[in-house]
Amino acid sequence: MAQNSGNNEEKLDMGSSPSDTSDINSTTKPEGETASSPVNTNPHGKIEIKEEDNFEKLGFAFPTWKKWTILTVIFAVQVSMNFNTSVYPNVVIPLTKAFHVTGQVARIGQMTFLVAYAFGSELWAPWSEDLGRWPVLQLSLFLVNIWQIPCALAPNIGTIIVCRFLGGLSSAGGSVTLGMVADMWEADDQQYAVAFIVLSSVGGSSIGPVVGAFIQRYLSWHWNFWIQLIFGGVVQLVHFLLVPETRATILLDREAKRRRKAGESNIWGPNEIKENRFEMREILKIWGRPFEMFVREPIVLSLSLLSGFSDALIFTFLESFQPVYEQWGFGIIAIGLAFIPINIGYLIAWVSFFPFIHRHRQIRRRDPDALQPEARLYWLLFTAPLETIGLFGFAWSSLGPGRGVHWIAPMIFSALIAIANYCIYMATIDYMVASYGPYSASATGGNALARDFLAGVAAMYSTPFYHNVPGSDTLEYPSTILACLAFLVTIPIYIFYWKGPIIREKSKFAQTLASDRKKKVGAGQSKGGRAVNVSKKAEVGEMEKGT
Numbered sequence: 178m179a180q181n182s183g184n185n186e187e188k189l190d191m192g193s194s195p196s197d198t199s200d201i202n203s204t205t206k207p208e209g210e211t212a213s214s215p216v217n218t219n220p221h222g223k224i225e226i227k228e229e230d231n232f233e234k235l236g237f238a239f240p241t242w243k244k245w246t247i248l249t250v251i252f253a254v255q256v257s258m259n260f261n262t263s264v265y266p267n268v269v270i271p272l273t274k275a276f277h278v279t280g281q282v283a284r285i286g287q288m289t290f291l292v293a294y295a296f297g298s299e300l301w302a303p304w305s306e307d308l309g310r311w312p313v314l315q316l317s318l319f320l321v322n323i324w325q326i327p328c329a330l331a332p333n334i335g336t337i338i339v340c341r342f343l344g345g346l347s348s349a350g351g352s353v354t355l356g357m358v359a360d361m362w363e364a365d366d367q368q369y370a371v372a373f374i375v376l377s378s379v380g381g382s383s384i385g386p387v388v389g390a391f392i393q394r395y396l397s398w399h400w401n402f403w404i405q406l407i408f409g410g411v412v413q414l415v416h417f418l419l420v421p422e423t424r425a426t427i428l429l430d431r432e433a434k435r436r437r438k439a440g441e442s443n444i445w446g447p448n449e450i451k452e453n454r455f456e457m458r459e460i461l462k463i464w465g466r467p468f469e470m471f472v473r474e475p476i477v478l479s480l481s482l483l484s485g486f487s488d489a490l491i492f493t494f495l496e497s498f499q500p501v502y503e504q505w506g507f508g509i510i511a512i513g514l515a516f517i518p519i520n521i522g523y524l525i526a527w528v529s530f531f532p533f534i535h536r537h538r539q540i541r542r543r544d545p546d547a548l549q550p551e552a553r554l555y556w557l558l559f560t561a562p563l564e565t566i567g568l569f570g571f572a573w574s575s576l577g578p579g580r581g582v583h584w585i586a587p588m589i590f591s592a593l594i595a596i597a598n599y600c601i602y603m604a605t606i607d608y609m610v611a612s613y614g615p616y617s618a619s620a621t622g623g624n625a626l627a628r629d630f631l632a633g634v635a636a637m638y639s640t641p642f643y644h645n646v647p648g649s650d651t652l653e654y655p656s657t658i659l660a661c662l663a664f665l666v667t668i669p670i671y672i673f674y675w676k677g678p679i680i681r682e683k684s685k686f687a688q689t690l691a692s693d694r695k696k697k698v699g700a701g702q703s704k705g706g707r708a709v710n711v712s713k714k715a716e717v718g719e720m721e722k723g724t
Contacts (some may be wrong), residue, residue, distance in 0.1 A: 186335040223445045228425055234425040234432050236361040244361045248370055250412070250420050252352045252377040252456050254314065257412045258348050259381025260319065260388070261405050262291055262632070264652070265341075267389030267513075271398035277336045277535065278368035283334065284636050291492075291633030293345030295626045299467060302352040302622070303460045308450060309427040310357050311420060315348060318413040320347035322406055329402035351378060351625050355597055360423035365541050368534040368607065375529045375603045382491050382632075383519045383595070386498070390513020467622035473685055476612060476677070477620045479669035480605040485627030487564060487598045489521070489635040490659065494591065498641035501652055504577035518588040522595025529596075530556065530603060550611030551677040552671055559695040560597055561670050566665040567593035572656030602628070612681055 232238055239247075265287045305313040324344035331337045351374070358370045360448030392401050422428060437444055470477045494516075502512050523600040535554050540548055570590035576582050602624075609620040642655050673680065 178303070179180045213691065216302045221493060223450050225445055225447060225450055226429055226436075228429065229480055231429060231432055234428055236357075236428070237363065237424050239361055244370075247357070247361070247420050247423065248373060250415055251357055252373060253412045254318065254416055255351065255354050255374060255377040256381035256384070256394075257405075258294075258321070258350055259378055259407050260385050260512075261344065261348070262287070262294065263382045263492070264383025264389040264392070264401060264405060265290065265385075266636075267386065267393040268398050268401035271393065271401075272334060272337070275398055280640060281637065284640070285634035286334075286337050286570050287492075288633045289338055289342040290345035290638060291629050293342045294348050294350060294587040295345075295629035295633065297346040297348050298350035298352040299464060299624055300346070301349040302356070303463050305349070305356060306426070307425065307696070309361065309422050310353055311422045311642050314353055314416060314420075316414065317347055317349035317353070317414065318409060320344075325402045325406035325409065326462050329399045329406065350629075352622065355621075357423050360425060365538065368530075368537070370604065372527055372534065372603055374600065375606065376523060379491075379523050379595075379602060380520060380600050381489075382488070383516050383523065386516040387513045387520075390510050393513075394509045422622040429506045466619040469628060470613075470619050471623035471626065474620070475669075476673060476680060476684070477609065477623050479666075480673070481608065481627040483561075483666045483669065484601050484605045484624050484661065485631035486582075487601045488628040490564070490568070490594060490663075491598060492632045492635040493639040493642070494519070494594075496636075497643045497656070498653070500643055501575045501587060502584065504575075505577075507584070515584075515588060515591075518592040519595040522592035523599050525592075526560070526596040526599035526603075529560070529600070536716045549678065550608060550681075551674050552679075553607040553611050554604055554674045557600050557669050557670055558674060560600035562595045564597035564601070564667065565660050567591065567597065568660035568663055572653045572660060574658065575652040592690075612677070612684075 190599075228235060236244075266284075269280055269283045269287075272278065273280055276283075301313060301317060321344050324340045325346060327340045328337050328344075331340070354377075355371065355374055356376060358367055362370050387406070389401065392404055412424060424430075426447045430448050433444045433446035433449060469482060472478065498512050498515055502515050507515065537548075537552065567590045571587050573593065574582050574586035574590060578584075606621050606626055609624065613620045646654050
């Protein structure tokens with residue numbers, strides 16, 4: 178794991194990729210400490226500048242308007258990446274006609290993109306730590322855009338499948354975008370920003386069908402990829418012009434170079450004195466940690482499967498909406514517009530978190546030690562059942578006009594599913610962050626991996642799932658099966674809420690965090706003013722039943 182500026186105090190990186198555990202060292206400049214504070218001298222005699230001594234040079238010191246300008250651009254970047262995954266289903270039917278292949282063969286392009294995306298976002302992360310967020314995102318966007326060109330000009334379906342795979346592998350995704358949140362906000366202040374980025378992730382997956390419907394209706398199949406290229410090119414240009422580097426170690430390197438030019442010859446940044454900076458063994462270790470936690474940590478496994486299953490539902494809907502709404506005579510455009518309630522559900526869910534985030538922040542400011550990580554699941558106790566309710570409702574409102582059902586009914590239930598989907602994603606990330614502290618990047622990396630991987634698998638089973646069920650109610654039973662599965666996968670939420678502290682006591686990662694927190698609390702308090710020990714603050718959450 179890459180070390181950050183020689184500082185042993187760890188900072189929270191909400192929802193970023195595995196390597197972002199090096200981001201877990203956000204420090205707050207203590208009151209009364211100035212630039213003349215002691216600096217760290219390494220064994221080679223080089224003086225390494227530290228974050229707390231150069232706070233005003235870091236992303237934490239950006240004015241609020243600048244932070245949210247950057248975050249808005251990153252929102253658009255994340256939307257564009259997820260848009261690429263969800264607009265593709267609208268090109269499946271045109272591709273079957275153009276290349277004389279079956280729908281299942283054409284859908285391989287969707288599956289390969291999502292599965293590659295699941296691993297690609299993890300593979301990009303270590304490079305954003307050493308090279309910086311800005312160049313990694315620029316390179317990622319450039320490659321994604323490049324692979325759209327052979328897709329648009331493809332002479333056969335094989336070209337599209339291969340280039341879609343490479344496009345997914347080139348997508349940095351949340352591993353970098355969420356890492357930028359930790360670059361600019363301290364652990365206790367990140368929730369509003371994280372909620373905003375989560376909205377971009379789920380929202381990008383649901384605006385694709387709306388836009389894709391118009392592309393499918395009025396343009397040739399080539400334009401499905403040209404539109405992705407145009408969208409990606411615009412956000413890349415905006416990112417190039419408006420977003421500065423935010424990674425703390427890169428900014429410290431730049432400050433060290435500036436000071437050396439000014440005459441301070443022995444001042445060095447953290448990356449400049451780092452040995453074996455790109456050692457493959459360390460990178461492989463970082464890449465492997467999300468998979469280890471996914472398999473060995475019950476909290477990570479259960480909540481990631483819940484989050485992944487919920488995300489897969491949206492991509493299942495991409496296939497089920499057509500046969501469901503065709504019963505009411507919906508055409509291509511109308512079916513695309515039927516996804517608008519899902520976007521409305523996401524907006525409702527996003528806003529619904531505001532009161533809880535505000536309350537949590539107020540309580541933490543009064544008494545950081547009075548709260549527990551399980552509080553991050555409190556709102557989910559009430560919203561998670563909406564997934565099961567929404568699926569049952571969607572299933573049995575899919576009977577069609579022949580049974581006297583109005584088309585607005587399945588739309589309402591799809592909005593309930595969207596509310597649950599957003600809340601599940603947001604709350605599970607938030608809880609993992611509070612539970613695993615410095616290991617939260619790896620924990621949430623498993624979450625992202627499950628979401629994209631299971632969504633990719635859903636691209637292949639969804640259509641057969643809704644067309645091959647025997648009997649008269651072929652559209653109702655598949656969604657009913659999903660509703661039953663939703664009920665089962667939401668059970669762990671309640672177990673973790675009530676038994677989470679006991680479960681965390683048996684986790685080696687959580688135990689390490691607790692041990693480090695106890696060792697560092699004294700150091701954080703000894704500096705006076707605001708505590709520098711952010712890893713301790715990451716453990717803090719509000720257990721509603723105890724407040």
